[in-house]
Amino acid sequence: xxxxxxxADAYAAERDTTEGxxxxxxxxxxxxLVASVDPVSEERLIVNLGPQHPSTHGVLRLVCExxxxxxxxxxxxxxxxxxxxxxxxxxxxxxQGTTFxxxxxxxxxIFNETAYCLAVEKLLGITVPRRADxxxxxxxxxxxxxxxxxxxxxxGMELGALSMMIYGFRDREKxxxxxxxxxxxxxxxxxxxxGGVAQDLPREGIKMIREFVDYMPQGLDDYEGLLTGxxxxxxxxxxxxxxxxxxxxxxxxTGPVLRSAGLAWDLRKTMPYCGYEEYDFxxxxxxxxxAWARYVVRLDEIRESLKIISQGLDKLEPxxxxxxxxxxxxxxxxxLGADGMGNSLNHIRHIMSQSMEALIHHFKLVxxxxxxxxxxxxxxxxxxxGELGIHAVSDGGTRPFRVHMREPSFINLQSIxxxxxxxxxxxxxxxxxxxxxxxxxxxx
Amino acid sequence: xxxxxxxxxxxGPDDVQPVGMQRKGLFGVTDSGDTSGFGxxxxxxxxxxxxxxxxxxxxxxxxxxxxxxxxxxxxxxTRAVVVDRGELTIHIAPDRVADVCKTMxxxxxxRFELCNSVSGVDYPDQRNRLHVTYHLTSMTYRRRxxxxxxxxxxxxxVQSVTEVxxxxxxxxxxxxxxxGVVFEGHPHLTRILMPDDWEGFPQRKDYPLGGIAVEYxxxxxxxxxxxxxxx
Numbered sequence: 001x002x003x004x005x006x007x008a009d010a011y012a013a014e015r016d017t018t019e020g021x022x023x024x025x026x027x028x029x030x031x032x033l034v035a036s037v038d039p040v041s042e043e044r045l046i047v048n049l050g051p052q053h054p055s056t057h058g059v060l061r062l063v064c065e066x067x068x069x070x071x072x073x074x075x076x077x078x079x080x081x082x083x084x085x086x087x088x089x090x091x092x093x094x095x096q097g098t099t100f101x102x103x104x105x106x107x108x109x110i111f112n113e114t115a116y117c118l119a120v121e122k123l124l125g126i127t128v129p130r131r132a133d134x135x136x137x138x139x140x141x142x143x144x145x146x147x148x149x150x151x152x153x154x155x156g157m158e159l160g161a162l163s164m165m166i167y168g169f170r171d172r173e174k175x176x177x178x179x180x181x182x183x184x185x186x187x188x189x190x191x192x193x194x195g196g197v198a199q200d201l202p203r204e205g206i207k208m209i210r211e212f213v214d215y216m217p218q219g220l221d222d223y224e225g226l227l228t229g230x231x232x233x234x235x236x237x238x239x240x241x242x243x244x245x246x247x248x249x250x251x252x253x254t255g256p257v258l259r260s261a262g263l264a265w266d267l268r269k270t271m272p273y274c275g276y277e278e279y280d281f282x283x284x285x286x287x288x289x290x291a292w293a294r295y296v297v298r299l300d301e302i303r304e305s306l307k308i309i310s311q312g313l314d315k316l317e318p319x320x321x322x323x324x325x326x327x328x329x330x331x332x333x334x335x336l337g338a339d340g341m342g343n344s345l346n347h348i349r350h351i352m353s354q355s356m357e358a359l360i361h362h363f364k365l366v367x368x369x370x371x372x373x374x375x376x377x378x379x380x381x382x383x384x385x386g387e388l389g390i391h392a393v394s395d396g397g398t399r400p401f402r403v404h405m406r407e408p409s410f411i412n413l414q415s416i417x418x419x420x421x422x423x424x425x426x427x428x429x430x431x432x433x434x435x436x437x438x439x440x441x442x443x444x
Numbered sequence: 445x446x447x448x449x450x451x452x453x454x455x456g457p458d459d460v461q462p463v464g465m466q467r468k469g470l471f472g473v474t475d476s477g478d479t480s481g482f483g484x485x486x487x488x489x490x491x492x493x494x495x496x497x498x499x500x501x502x503x504x505x506x507x508x509x510x511x512x513x514x515x516x517x518x519x520x521x522t523r524a525v526v527v528d529r530g531e532l533t534i535h536i537a538p539d540r541v542a543d544v545c546k547t548m549x550x551x552x553x554x555r556f557e558l559c560n561s562v563s564g565v566d567y568p569d570q571r572n573r574l575h576v577t578y579h580l581t582s583m584t585y586r587r588r589x590x591x592x593x594x595x596x597x598x599x600x601x602v603q604s605v606t607e608v609x610x611x612x613x614x615x616x617x618x619x620x621x622x623x624g625v626v627f628e629g630h631p632h633l634t635r636i637l638m639p640d641d642w643e644g645f646p647q648r649k650d651y652p653l654g655g656i657a658v659e660y661x662x663x664x665x666x667x668x669x670x671x672x673x674x675x
Contacts, residue, residue: 078614079637084653086622087646091653122529249557249583252611263583270586375528378579378590380560389561391577402647406561406579414614443637 058439081443093369105441113192119392120194132196141305146175147384196322237292241431255386260293267382291434369398409442556580559609564623604629622647
C-alpha cells in the first residue's frame, strides 16, 4: 500500500492528537506499523482492543497500556450492547417481562427468565406446582451445560484450539434442539413464566434429554482428551489470570471463577431455590485460581449438571405446570402443529365457543395483565457465570415499577484489570475468556 | 448533561406521562366511550407515602442485624426498618452509607462480605425520590440484607462505598448513569452504559421510553414511541 492510498483511506491513517500519535491497525499491516515506531522513544504503547475484535468475547473494548509485551494497565469499556431492557420492562406487563429479560444474557436465557419469575412469584406470594419446579431445574441445567460448552468453545477458539470450538458448538446444538422441541425456540424462549412454565415437557423432549444425558459424558471425555493433556493448552492457562478468594469477594466475582479459587459458594447449595435441596450433586472447586482452574471447574460442573438432569427426569410426576389461579396463570396455550409451534386449537375452541369466562380472563390477562402487590424483593440464582440477581419493585400495578438485573457478566468484568495487569498481552485474552463474559448480559 | 452533574435540569420532554405515579381509569378510556364507569377511577400511587417501619421484634436474624448496627452507630442510624416478604430493608442516611457498610462488612456478628448489587429506584412522588439500594450477603451466616437510602434532586449526593466494596465501582457508575445519583468519593464517576455525551438520566421515571430521535450518519431515526402506539 502506497502512502497516497494510505492518506485516502480514513480507516488506515495515522494522525497526531494531544494524547500522542494515533495509528489504526486494520489487519495485515502490523509489520508496517511497528517498523514506523521508534522503540526507544515510544516505550509506552496504548493498544485499543475491540469493541469489534474476534477475541474479546463480544463487543467488549479493552484499552491496554503496553510496555513491550507486558500489560501495564487495562481499562475495560462496556456499554456497546446496552438495549435498555430494564427501562423497557417498566412499559410492559409482568408476564411480558420474561420476553425481555431472556434477551439479556443470551447464552443463559432460562436463567434470566427463572430469576425474574422467582422475583415476581415472591412479590405475588405464590409457589409454583412441583412439576414446574422440576422442569425449571432440568431446563436450567441443560442451559448451564450449553452455556459452559460455549465458554469452552470460545476459550478454545481464542487460544487457538479451533477443534474445541467446533466440538463445543456441535454439542451445544444438541441442547438447542432439545429447547426447540420443548418450547419451539432455540434461544430467547420466554419459556419460564410467572406462575410456572409456558407448557409441559413433550414426550419427544424427554426422550431427547435422556439421549443427550447418555451421549454427553463421552463428549466430555473427548474434550479432556483434546485439551487437558495438551501442553500448549496448559501453558496458555496454568498460572494465568490469577484471582484469589479475597480478590473475588472484594470485586464481587461469583460463579465458576469464585469456585476456581477454592470457595464452594454455589447458591444451589447455600441458598437453595426451585427445590435444589432435593438433588444430590457436588459443587466442584479447585485451588488454582487461574484460567486452568476455571476450565476444570466448568468441565466438572457439566458432569454435575448431567447428574441433576437425570434426577430431575426421575422426579417428573404428572401434574400441572402452571398455578391454578386463573387470575395469574397465562391463559394462552401453545401446541405443536403441522406447521410448528403455535396456538393450541383446543384452547381457542375453549375460549371462542365454550366458556365466556375463559374468554374474559384471557382478554383481561393478555391485554392488561395481573396486578402485583406493592413492595420490593431480591431473588438470586446460580447462573452459569455467577449470581444472577433480580431486584424487582412493584407499585401495585400491572407493570413492573423497576427491575434491576444484577448481572454476573457485568460484575465479573470489573476484575479484568486485577487479572491481567502485569501479565502479557496474550494472557489478557486468556483471562478475559476465563471469566466467560456475555456482553448482552453485561450491558443489558 | 456532563456539564450538569447534579442533573437538576430537564431530563426529557414535559408532556410525557410518568409511569408508576397516580393512575386514572382502566384501559385509558375516559371519554364517552367509557360505559363501565371505571374510567373515573383514581388510584393513588402506593409508593408515594412515607416509609413505615415494621414493629419490632422483627423475627429471625433481623433483630440481631439491626441491634449490631445500632450498637456500632447509635439508634438514629436506622431511619426505618422494614421487613417485607421475608426480606429486611434498613433505611439509612445518604451521608452514612460507607460507614454503615464498613460495619456491615467488618463487625463479627454481621460479616456481610459480599456486596451483591447496587442500584437505584426512582419514586417520583417522594420528596427524596432517588433511592439507592445495596444488597449485601453474609457468606459466614448465610444472610441477606438490603440497605436503602434516598436523596432529592436538588442535592443527589450519596457516599460512595467503593472503599469498602470495590465491586460497587461499576455499579455506582451505572446508578449515576441511569439515575443521576452522584457518589461522593468514587474514583472516576463517569457514564458506563450510555454514551459519554448522553443527556439526561434514562431510568428516571420522567424520562421517556424512546422519545429521543437518534441521528445516525445524517439520517434522523424517529423515537420508537412515534413509530408505534405504546399507551
